[in-house]
Amino acid sequence: MNESALREQICASGQSLYERGLAPGSSGNISVSLADGWLLTPTNACLGRLDPARLSKLDWQGKLISGDPASKEAFLHRAMYEERGRAGAIVHLHSSHAAAVSCMAGLDPCDCIPPLTAYFVMKVGRLPLVPYHRPGDPKLADAIRALACRHHAVLLANHGPVVSGTDLNAALYATEELEETAKLFLLLRNTPVSPLNGAQINELKETFGLDL
Numbered sequence: 390m391n392e393s394a395l396r397e398q399i400c401a402s403g404q405s406l407y408e409r410g411l412a413p414g415s416s417g418n419i420s421v422s423l424a425d426g427w428l429l430t431p432t433n434a435c436l437g438r439l440d441p442a443r444l445s446k447l448d449w450q451g452k453l454i455s456g457d458p459a460s461k462e463a464f465l466h467r468a469m470y471e472e473r474g475r476a477g478a479i480v481h482l483h484s485s486h487a488a489a490v491s492c493m494a495g496l497d498p499c500d501c502i503p504p505l506t507a508y509f510v511m512k513v514g515r516l517p518l519v520p521y522h523r524p525g526d527p528k529l530a531d532a533i534r535a536l537a538c539r540h541h542a543v544l545l546a547n548h549g550p551v552v553s554g555t556d557l558n559a560a561l562y563a564t565e566e567l568e569e570t571a572k573l574f575l576l577l578r579n580t581p582v583s584p585l586n587g588a589q590i591n592e593l594k595e596t597f598g599l600d601l
């Protein structure tokens with residue numbers, strides 16, 4: 390896909406997330422890697438009303454090449470791309486259910502949401518928790534890098550998910566699966582559940598060649 394088609398795809402995806410209540414206000418950001426840098430949604434932009442011509446284009450040092458000033462959360466994306474060489478796109482949301490889980494006490498920091506469904510295992514895998522840092526704290530980038538080498542999706546404590554994919558659709562589908570599974574997890578909080586067991590997860594790994 391060429392740059393202009395990717396710009397259109399970012400805007401259409403942002404609008405879809407906004408219309409479904411997954412990116413309220415000016416929350417959330419989307420990035421896509423290019424041969425000569427990367428595109429990111431601008432700072433204070435509403436994902437429901439993005440302009441393809443005004444998306445921020447950055448180089449790999451984070452310098453703005455063109456477009457509006459980039460999201461202040463650009464460093465989250467950079468940290469993820471630095472560890473995941475094959476990532477084509479990254480989605481970061483403050484979506485309600487995933488953000489709610491990120492605020493819960495007693496989460497397993499290596500595995501925040503149990504393997505409730507096969508699709509969660511296949512699209513998200515194990516979801517680690519990145520400890521809380523204030524917005525803009527550079528230590529947050531280090532904390533993401535430490536986990537992103539092994540995980541394409543992470544959950545920022547008291548904040549929301551950061552999810553990479555081989556392309557934008559893959560990143561979106563994984564983010565939406567994470568949000569829906571977070572919703573199931575919350576719905577089931579007071580109910581005994583039987584998540585997938587180790588043998589069932591291994592079967593998925595072997596059948597679908599997953600690297601979890």
Ligand SMILES: [Zn+2]
Pocket residue numbers: 417462481482483548549
């Ligand atoms: Zn955020």
